Amino acid sequence: MKVKVSRKANFNAAHRLHRPDWDEQKNQAIFGKCNNPRYHGHNYDLIVSITGEIDQETGFVMDLKVLKDLIKEHVEEALDHKNLNADVPEFKELNPTAENIAVVIWNKLRPYIDQANELEVVLYETPRNFVTYSG
Numbered sequence: 001m002k003v004k005v006s007r008k009a010n011f012n013a014a015h016r017l018h019r020p021d022w023d024e025q026k027n028q029a030i031f032g033k034c035n036n037p038r039y040h041g042h043n044y045d046l047i048v049s050i051t052g053e054i055d056q057e058t059g060f061v062m063d064l065k066v067l068k069d070l071i072k073e074h075v076e077e078a079l080d081h082k083n084l085n086a087d088v089p090e091f092k093e094l095n096p097t098a099e100n101i102a103v104v105i106w107n108k109l110r111p112y113i114d115q116a117n118e119l120e121v122v123l124y125e126t127p128r129n130f131v132t133y134s135g
């Protein structure tokens, strides 16, 4: 019997969607206001979920206090109040779209999650735009 447990988190970050190999007109046409050369911010909401068997001794799939601390150490400290393009090595040459940010977060957390459990990351870039990555 598998059960999914989840932890919500939040971080604020600035970004710019841009490809240096495209001219200004194409960047503007594809990325619109997220191509602003002065960057802009989003208030990202994150839901991290772990799916697995319930441990018969603890009753936990995973201790949510441990998950909270992992998100704080590996996601919030890396991304919160950062300029994603300029401050976060993973985005030096990777566009910080919601999709790519979700994959980066998943990769940061996966090494710390029990191999027997599944990891899912849901990232809200705006209240109505969100992406899901499960590996």
Ligand SMILES: Nc1nc2c(c(=O)[nH]1)N=C([C@H](O)[C@H](O)COP(=O)(O)OP(=O)(O)OP(=O)(O)O)CN2
Pocket: 017, 034, 096, 097, 098, 099, 125, 126, 127, 128, 129
């Ligand atoms: N597939 C993707 N599409 C878009 C992304 C993305 O990361 N992946 N990002 C953006 C913008 O960065 C950002 O999400 C703003 O988009 P917008 O359409 O303005 O969304 P809002 O929810 O703020 O707008 P509403 O009008 O309130 O719906 C765009 N596309």
Ligand SMILES: [Zn+2]
Pocket: 015, 034, 040, 041, 042
């Ligand atoms: Zn944006």
